[in-house]
Amino acid sequence: MATMVQAIRLALHVGEERLGVTDIFGEDVGPPLGGVFTQTQGLKTAWNTPLDERGVVGMAMGLALAGQRPVGEIQFCDYAFNTIDLLKLAGGVCWSSYGDFNCPMVLMTPVGAGIRGSIYHSHSFDAQASRLPGWKIVMPSNPKDAYGLLLSAIVDPNPVMYLAPKALLRVKARPGEEIPGEPGDDKALSKMIDAPLGDRSAWRPDWPKVEDLFVEIGKARVARVGRHVTVVTYGRDVNVAVAAADDLAKDGVDVEVIDLRSIHPYDWDAIKASVKKTNRVLFLNEDTEVTNFGEHLLRRTVEELFYELHAPPRLHAGAHIPGIGLADNLEHASVPQKDSVLAVLREIVAHVP
Amino acid sequence: MATMVQAIRLALHVGEERLGVTDIFGEDVGPPLGGVFTQTQGLKTAWNTPLDERGVVGMAMGLALAGQRPVGEIQFCDYAFNTIDLLKLAGGVCWSSYGDFNCPMVLMTPVGAGIRGSIYHSHSFDAQASRLPGWKIVMPSNPKDAYGLLLSAIVDPNPVMYLAPKALLRVKARPGEEIPGEPGDDKALSKMIDAPLGDRSAWRPDWPKVEDLFVEIGKARVARVGRHVTVVTYGRDVNVAVAAADDLAKDGVDVEVIDLRSIHPYDWDAIKASVKKTNRVLFLNEDTEVTNFGEHLLRRTVEELFYELHAPPRLHAGAHIPGIGLADNLEHASVPQKDSVLAVLREIVAHVP
Amino acid sequence: MTVSSTLTSPKENRQLAPELLLQVHELMVKARVLEERLITMYKQGDGFFWIGGPGEEAFNVPLGLLVHKGQGPEFDYLHLHYRSSATMLAMGADPVDSLRQMKNTATDPYSGGRNFVNHYSIRKWNVVPVSSPIEVQFSMAPGTALANKRFPGGKGITIVQGGDAGTAEGDFATCLVWSSRKGAELPVLMVVTNNQWGISTAYDGQHGETRVSDRGKAFGMMTQTIDGNDPESAYFSLKAAMDYVRTERRPFLLEVMVSRLYGHSSASGANYVREEDDCLAKTEQKLVERKLKTRQELDDFRAKYTQELLAASKRVREEPMPKGDDIYRHVFATKNVVGPQDGRS
């Protein structure tokens, strides 16, 4: 069972071999390191760039406009905030030129807290990304979706941002989350595609023959079926929500968890169907809570489903503070944790209309 | 009666003379032009910078950290999107250093549509700005508030962003919106402080003795009192909302318009009091509607005032598209207009709970 | 070739063949008349904003003529400034399309009435969309240049152009850094059209560099500063620089001293500035001196063309305007028009 990092690497390999990917690049993306999370090890088109995020985004745009298939990486999303103008520009290429050009680039970046990354390795990017018209935004919560969403991102004719939840990168797939064609045995897979420690100059990966799997952009996944309350979330918080749901099940509360997978365009039908069933909803994510993407979903819920709601819809998100502090207690207090999710869910469920 | 541009100029003059402002700077801010909207004409500390927004923000931060009182300008907010990382950094100076440093800078920038500015002179910045913890964000809707908010921004020990609604810059104050001490006669004022056309090298302004007026950051203003429905808005849309309200009054509908003035921190008490009174609310602004600051206000309203609401609360905001098109019809269709505001208000009021 | 940081070296004072000079001149006139028409349209309320390139024709026309024109990485990519109308005309663009963009009609082929005039997009000639934010094109240029470079046997290069004030943006440095990496040099011609102004801000006082082109030197780049007011020396210098980039597949930083003949834009009045050198007047003087044209012929040609564009602008007035519900069109592309259809190779 692949980890998410391995899933990304396999998808990029398929991208290079079968989907026309011409360039995979960013800071420390090429040899010898192959990415600060090892996500780009052994890829034949991976190369190291200068330390310049604006250059990375500009390079991706230029390559895309010239009909190449670039996959650029920003090492941590915390360092993408000096490129918002370029991201807006990329999102506007097709619209501004009235369809004359499109800009088929993928931009990957690790996001979120959970690894004691302190102020500048813990940022979320979903709210910011959702404010970039013309972009598609995806965020997997498990290795299989990581693989399938990346293949879809690569073939999409639009700029696609691929947000990888940092805290899940090394988590292994669970049963049912296999990538079609991956060797069943973890050790075997690792031996094939993980670079050895030490000198790697002679190492070459031995790629397994993985199959196509396109997870459609814009389609959510029901991560857990339930009847009493809906949690709409994505990325790392899918697992948090499922864990909280498992706890609540002991109290007879049956939680449905929707893993959005795509932040834009998002699967409104899936949200609507679930809220109509449960009549109670929590929007959950790690980003700071003022002008948060969950607030958009909540607004739409209120506008379209007001009379379906048996309790005020809720948002549970990150604290509105300048960063996430390093010490354990600080990180815990800054982004949703299982306990805090449980507390909010209990309130929602206890609410008497 | 001063225009908003004159009000800003007068406030900056007071800043220089009495509040310790050391530098007013940005692209074309100094002589000979004194700002693309003439807002910085005749100011003794105004100077022209290189064409580099990151440098402008960095200069302001450096000056502030060294105990100066800088007022930097980004010529159009459309060109501030390559500085978001620096803005985040400025917002985090105090928090990250655990209070060791503060960063007392003001950043002014014109925002919004309404002047046929096409894709890159029509952007809003309120949603983006509201996502910058550690910043205070203000946005006046008339010359008096423009003056009073700027004085407050200047003396605040925190970074304050001053969003000036482009379409209102040349609009004159209405009765009751006088700046204390300004000459009653428009022509007299213009003669004193507007630079002449042509060669200005010998021109010096003759400043009127305007008085202190500090509009408190975080305090809203009721722009129009009403009983049936509340509009929470700011900047250019205050006038749009009031005009729509005047129209609706003919149908016997009594609209309350709250001019937020401060986007962060915002005056929740004022919103709450009004919604409790009217039980219906519209959040109105020009920014793109996905992950919009009005959605934050709406979310809080739903969380705290769910059972006070006699109709689903609504957001009316800009279209979620990459830019605002130049042609009349395109601009009109992209941001709220009086007619579209009227239509939404009618729906809210017609709603039978 | 001569590479120097001084203005035109003597050996570049060569003459263009008469036919070529006449062709250059004709395009210069057309470009100038087009800009004057656009300004008049603005002043008469047939458009909201004007910005353009009168004063840069002596350089921009040769640029358009020397481009290796076509679609895809075997051809030149152009990342242009909003003053590049003469380059567009020299490449063969229809001036009426500029009138359409000025009037923001639905028929504007560059942006469907969405963008300001002189913001082109012509995929079939590798002219990537011109956008208003200053200098961002310099961050993108290395990307198209890399595509040029890896095209087998290709001679296509990337040309990126911007103003003097804009070189203060970090993106200009990004282009210097990314195109000169040792062993990975890119075929980019960086052009700085130096008119000594950024809106109201003079060059002096904002620059530590005596010559903008000097900034390439630390990166081991070829650099040159040339006079952009003489189409002949501009042509020869530009050709030499382009040949170098085309052949050596390495970057070149070319600074071109030009005039800003109608001020910054309509925001600053868009009136003719007598103090600036007028390259068209100088070129016409040359033609008269070399007896290639008489004053009368020159005046007649200009008058005739002026009439044509006036007539065209009247026709454009009748063309349909965009509809409001058009705003959601092309937010997303439904297919890949810049490369292989679904990315599969």
Place this chain on the structure above:
Amino acid sequence: MTVSSTLTSPKENRQLAPELLLQVHELMVKARVLEERLITMYKQGDGFFWIGGPGEEAFNVPLGLLVHKGQGPEFDYLHLHYRSSATMLAMGADPVDSLRQMKNTATDPYSGGRNFVNHYSIRKWNVVPVSSPIEVQFSMAPGTALANKRFPGGKGITIVQGGDAGTAEGDFATCLVWSSRKGAELPVLMVVTNNQWGISTAYDGQHGETRVSDRGKAFGMMTQTIDGNDPESAYFSLKAAMDYVRTERRPFLLEVMVSRLYGHSSASGANYVREEDDCLAKTEQKLVERKLKTRQELDDFRAKYTQELLAASKRVREEPMPKGDDIYRHVFATKNVVGPQDGRS
């Protein structure tokens, strides 16, 4: 003074007075031992991440000693890199505070347990908060330098320091542009500590410049590249550069060749790299050769200090950790601590 783009010129091979050299050495040892203690803390789970400056002591100690230290624009401002521990110690910082930041205790005076180790903030010495994003300090430095410049009769300057890879960011160019404007030059000492690496990425292949310092030349700046592994030549070169900036009130770009002795950070293992020059070992050899210290004395001193820090780290373990509800503290400042209280003059 000598300004060159070559490594140390002979006349800088002067010797420091023995007392000064011994002082420099002592601080170098303290800085090295501190970093080794921090690394050990990381490896033992007393902290989540280590990054720091072992290998840069021969330059960073002289820098700390030469700073004109104090609060406000009459003194030097420091915009430092995350490898500046030796500079901090030379200025008089308490090494135990670094242990506290490593352990993210509530007692960490630089960030209250919020930031990574070696991210200082010391207002009383004009050390502005160090932040993780590479190169942003180069955009802020012109601001403090302008405050320095306008202080009446002031001799304070701004020192801004960053790595070699980071010079690819536009912010490095911003500092070059803003500090060299003709007639408005700023007293900034730009320091690039070139260890030839950006995490895993080698200098070669990413740079067109042979020397980073060459990038200052186009801006008419004084520039120099020096050996940062010898504290004596580093001291003299640095002093000359600082004196120039202090006296002339103009910028200087100084590139310092240094070693990265424990790799990039804990993320890359934080193990001693034998292939790199060790400036401390070289300095100790000098001391022995000049008979200023015996090997035994040196070893004893280091062992004693190592013991002290070990003991301190144990004490730090007992200090309180931040509480969760502390996260909202200092989002807003309630008063102005960097300047006049309410801005009124």
